[in-house]
Amino acid sequence: MYHSDLFQQYGPTYAVRPPHSLPPTYPTTSAHHDAYRYPEFEVPASQRYDGLFPTLDPSQRILGAAPLTPLSLPPGPALGFGQPQPPCDAPRLPGNVKMILENRELWKQFHAIGTEMIITKSGRRMFPQCKVSISGLEPDGKYVLLADIVPVDNSRYKWQEDHWEPSGRAEPRLPERVYIHPDSPAPGSHWMKQPISFHKIKLTNNTLDQMGHIILHSMHRYQPRFHIVRAQDVYSRRWGGCSSFTFPETLFLTVTAYQNEKITQLKIQTNPFAKGFREEGLKNKRDRSNRAKRKPANTEQDQESFQPAECKRPLYSGPCDSTLDISSGLALPLPSPDCSFHPITPPNPTPPSTEATEPSTLPITANQDQGASLDMNPQTTETYLPPERQAYPKMPSAGVGNMYTCQSEPAVSQGQVVPRPPSLQRFTPSFQASQDTAPLYDGQVDFRLYGQEMSCTGNYGSPTCSGTPPGADEESSRGYSKNSDVRFQHFLPNSGPKPGLQFSGAQLQRLYTGGGWM
DNA sequence: TCTCCTGGCACTTTTGAATGGA
DNA sequence: ATCCATTCAAAAGTGCCAGGAG
Numbered sequence: 363m364y365h366s367d368l369f370q371q372y373g374p375t376y377a378v379r380p381p382h383s384l385p386p387t388y389p390t391t392s393a394h395h396d397a398y399r400y401p402e403f404e405v406p407a408s409q410r411y412d413g414l415f416p417t418l419d420p421s422q423r424i425l426g427a428a429p430l431t432p433l434s435l436p437p438g439p440a441l442g443f444g445q446p447q448p449p450c451d452a453p454r455l456p457g458n459v460k461m462i463l464e465n466r467e468l469w470k471q472f473h474a475i476g477t478e479m480i481i482t483k484s485g486r487r488m489f490p491q492c493k494v495s496i497s498g499l500e501p502d503g504k505y506v507l508l509a510d511i512v513p514v515d516n517s518r519y520k521w522q523e524d525h526w527e528p529s530g531r532a533e534p535r536l537p538e539r540v541y542i543h544p545d546s547p548a549p550g551s552h553w554m555k556q557p558i559s560f561h562k563i564k565l566t567n568n569t570l571d572q573m574g575h576i577i578l579h580s581m582h583r584y585q586p587r588f589h590i591v592r593a594q595d596v597y598s599r600r601w602g603g604c605s606s607f608t609f610p611e612t613l614f615l616t617v618t619a620y621q622n623e624k625i626t627q628l629k630i631q632t633n634p635f636a637k638g639f640r641e642e643g644l645k646n647k648r649d650r651s652n653r654a655k656r657k658p659a660n661t662e663q664d665q666e667s668f669q670p671a672e673c674k675r676p677l678y679s680g681p682c683d684s685t686l687d688i689s690s691g692l693a694l695p696l697p698s699p700d701c702s703f704h705p706i707t708p709p710n711p712t713p714p715s716t717e718a719t720e721p722s723t724l725p726i727t728a729n730q731d732q733g734a735s736l737d738m739n740p741q742t743t744e745t746y747l748p749p750e751r752q753a754y755p756k757m758p759s760a761g762v763g764n765m766y767t768c769q770s771e772p773a774v775s776q777g778q779v780v781p782r783p784p785s786l787q788r789f790t791p792s793f794q795a796s797q798d799t800a801p802l803y804d805g806q807v808d809f810r811l812y813g814q815e816m817s818c819t820g821n822y823g824s825p826t827c828s829g830t831p832p833g834a835d836e837e838s839s840r841g842y843s844k845n846s847d848v849r850f851q852h853f854l855p856n857s858g859p860k861p862g863l864q865f866s867g868a869q870l871q872r873l874y875t876g877g878g879w880m
Numbered sequence: 881t882c883t884c885c886t887g888g889c890a891c892t893t894t895t896g897a898a899t900g901g902a
Numbered sequence: 903a904t905c906c907a908t909t910c911a912a913a914a915g916t917g918c919c920a921g922g923a924g
Binding site for chain 3: 480486487489619620626629630633634635636637638639
């Protein structure tokens, strides 16, 4: 279901940006956002959700207290490898909104070695999983939690005996997708009640993936990001503010098979599903048969040492995605709840450079010391690295931000160009956009609603995508009723064992910057 | 020849339906 | 009739490995 299928009234499919007019350098002027407006998207903002929810009163899509400002996520994914990320122009969430990486100690262990994530055609979960805690939200305010994964630089990497090193240019960019936490939307009290797990995120290298998994290239480096958006629902027409967070420890390199034996061993030691590989010498088929004979004796002992996550009572309307037992079967001690939250990069007097981050040309082997690990801005980096080494090249200087937060701004009318205050610059002057920017993947926008139960029966081409619940009456057969969230039953991620809703990051960005989508 | 990817395999945990007792 | 705990099978998540593609 691509844009043109879903929004026929908007004409043919358009690219995220003009496919062949990519400027050699990333625009840094105040007209930045204007560059991502789409003239053909000239439908009044009030009608832009009408295709999805034709009978929904537009007033219900708007947050009562929210400023009527076109909003956007930090558009990193849409900008290409290593390009600077201009700030979203949404109002920021209050400064006391904080996010903590829950299983940070585990991430640190992997990061010290050089985290690798397997990607497969059918989709592979991340391990360690992304689990965060949030504080500072308004208990009664409704929020949507999003996650996306952005490329770190413009290089492809290869494993050379004991380290990663750059190996040519990055592959063309792929359709960007955003994972919406299945509990979304939920009150702040829900999000703050317990750690929020994004464990259902799946990574794939299948560029034609129809399952909504996040599509990544193998042998590339990526950085997960997490976004908190105040909105009545995932289809809200207005966002009441947003903040975005990244944790440097969660940077990883994608592979189709583990390259670093240390990573393999750490995964086996810490991932409950890999328990079967823990015993020394039982890794080949010959020994597995021996293991099978001994299995009954081992089972009890194993189960004793592992406490499966209890997940029988959703605390909120959704499934148990954010209610996992915090131990979650990890064989490692849980991290102390100290904070990975980093304040926004302070105002930078120097305008952003327009060149992309170059990968480190000096491969960092697994034998270098800590000092050679992440080359981060001290202000935004914590001394979380153990005296281990980085197995992959260092991060671009401050290239991985910490907290992207949206500056509070006065409401602006649609189409108005909002100059970016210098205080919003999140990258150091050394962060550069390259002329080698990877080209768009097919120049296509990938906009999809995912959900196993989303039974938009057949015709996405229709401007009225209608989900038809089993046994639904006429009203609900349009996908919703008028007066409650039940109307979104088929689209809400909480109504079944669904992987969550996933949107293209580029699409979200465009929607929320293009003049009042929401 | 080398690097990377794929699919099948064995093993594991998770999930949810079925069942029975209070 | 309802709630709760237990059981069990199916589904799903792991790394390993042989073989294939480029």
